[in-house]
Amino acid sequence: DIQMTQSPSSLSASVGDRVTITCRASQGISNYLAWYQQKPGRVPNLLIYAASTLQSGVPSRFSGGGSGTDFTLTISSLQPEDVATYYCQKYDSAPFTFGPGTKVDL
Amino acid sequence: EVQLVESGGGLIQPGGSLRLSCAASEVTVGSNDMGWVRQTPGKGLEWISIIYFKKPYYADNVKGRFTISRDSSQNTLILQMNSLRAEDTALYYCARLIKFKGFDMWGQGTMVTVSS
Numbered sequence: 001d002i003q004m005t006q007s008p009s010s011l012s013a014s015v016g017d018r019v020t021i022t023c024r025a026s027q028g029i030s031n032y033l034a035w036y037q038q039k040p041g042r043v044p045n046l047l048i049y050a051a052s053t054l055q056s057g058v059p060s061r062f063s064g065g066g067s068g069t070d071f072t073l074t075i076s077s078l079q080p081e082d083v084a085t086y087y088c089q090k091y092d093s094a095p096f097t098f099g100p101g102t103k104v105d106l
Numbered sequence: 107e108v109q110l111v112e113s114g115g116g117l118i119q120p121g122g123s124l125r126l127s128c129a130a131s132e133v134t135v136g137s138n139d140m141g142w143v144r145q146t147p148g149k150g151l152e153w154i155s156i157i158y159f160k161k162p163y164y165a166d167n168v169k170g171r172f173t174i175s176r177d178s179s180q181n182t183l184i185l186q187m188n189s190l191r192a193e194d195t196a197l198y199y200c201a202r203l204i205k206f207k208g209f210d211m212w213g214q215g216t217m218v219t220v221s222s
Contacts, residue, residue, distance in 0.1 A: 001166075018132065034208030036151070043214060044143075044151060049207040087151050088151070091208045094163035098151040 006099035023088035032092035116215030128200030144196035
C-alpha cells in the first residue's frame with residue numbers, strides 16, 4: 001500500500017507569514033491528492049483537490065502544488081483563522097490513506 | 107440542506123458489536139461513493155472503509171471485522187462493527203467521496219468507546 005507522510009508535524013508562525021507544508025506519497029499518485037483543514041473541535045473540511053484546485057469558498061491565500069509523489073500546501077499570508085491541523089490524502093484508489101497531519105499554530 | 111448524520115455510537119465492551127448508521131439528506135447514498143473515516147481523540151484521520159464503484163473496501167486493521175453496506179430504502183450508509191477492540195475507540199465520520207475531489211462532504215461524527 002502507498003504510504004503518505006507530511007512535514008513538518010507541527011509549526012508555529014506569525015500572522016502574515018508564508019507557510020508551506022509538504023506531503024509525500026511512497027509511490028506516484030498522479031494528482032489524486034487532497035488537502036483538508038480541521039480546526040479544533042470541528043469536522044474536516046476539503047480545501048484543495050487534484051493537488052492544486054481550490055474547493056469552492058476557500059480563500060485564495062491557500063494554494064497547492066505538486067504531482068506524482070511530492071506535494072505542497074502553501075498559505076501565502078497566515079491568518080488567525082488558519083490555526084488548524086492540515087491533512088493530505090490520496091484518493092486515486094483504495095486504501096484512501098491520509099497523511100499524519102501538520103498542526104499549524106500562531 | 108445537504109447533510110450526513112451519523113448515529114449508533116456508544117460504549118461497548120471489547121469483543122462486542124455496534125452498528126453505525128449515516129443518514130443522508132439531499133444526497134443519494136446509492137448513487138455516491140460513501141465511506142467511513144475515524145479519528146482517535148487528539149490523533150489523526152484514519153480511512154477505514156468505503157463503497158467505491160459499488161464495491162466495498164476496508165483498511166487492513168478492520169478487514170474481516172467491519173462490514174460496510176447501504177440501505178437504499180432508508181438512504182443510509184451502514185457500518186457493522188464486530189469483535190471490537192480498545193483501539194477501535196474513535197470518533198467515526200461518514201463522508202462522501204467524489205472521484206476527482208476526495209471527501210467533499212462529512213457528517214458530524216459518532217463516538218465509539220470500546221472499554222470494559
